[in-house]
Amino acid sequence: MLDSCFYALQGRGMSATLDSLRRHELPGLARFELGEGGLIRLAVETLSAEAHIYLQGAHVTHFQPANSEAVLFLSRESLWEQGKAIRGGVPICFPWFGPRTGFPGSPAHGFARTSEWGVAEVMVDAGGTVTAVLELTSDDATRQLWPHDWILRHRVSIGSRLAMTLEVENRSETPIEFEEALHTYLAVQDARQVAVSGLSGVEYLDKVDGLKRKVQNAEPITIVGETDRVYLNTATTCEVDDLPGAQRLRVSKTGSATTVVWNPWVAKAAAMADFADDEWLEMVCIETANAGENTITLESGGVHRMQSAIEVLR
């Protein structure tokens, strides 16, 4: 039953055409085009940065500030198919994170990342920052998987930093409970050399050690094997320091109590069909989230916002 609902969901979307989207374009700054696999994306190019945002999943796949390297990792083996998650960039996980407890047929990380979103508006402010607002609304297909009414808005601002705000509005008569993540794949030169700071003393669930609850004693965190950790009850900013001379990135956030650190390492990378065997060296995920015991309960009519901002420090 859940499987068939998911396939119905996968078949949705691609309703927008390039022609229907032209009215949102900002000449010289933001245009809609066919990207990888013929999927529609918004290409932004300003004096400060360039970026790509796919309508499928409201998925930011590329962000590169002027005079810097690309900030987001994107797999060269990503599938570019309607209804299939893109591997890299910033997938949106909603309304659950990871596998859905008690519902084995449900899609991992929810359905937001594989749904076609609509465009509400694209604007530019006086400082030249371009902001795109994408929307996803509950419908019969989503209600079969998750029986609630809601609207999601994802605001993506392209300036010298990348700022993303995921907004959830509860349009149901009753409270809703959900998990969410901006599952950010940061590009690094060598995952074995990176140092992740900002989580000292924070408790986490270690998904590669039977979900044991541990405390982050060692700082900075280094990647020395498969790493899949759900840091709980933390609002702190993280920094990712790459090789000497390479980039130092900062991930700051609001409205988020969970941070996930993930690198698949060798064996898991080899087992992933949409990820090249050696690409685990090129990425580390620092995910701004609300998951597990930080699940959000949102009253009827309520709005919850989670923001993540990524900037290059060096």
Ligand code: BG6
């Ligand atoms: C991470 C999870 O957020 O996403 C991992 O903590 C998971 O357990 C990873 O493997 C990738 O998930 P997916 O569904 O995109 O392969």
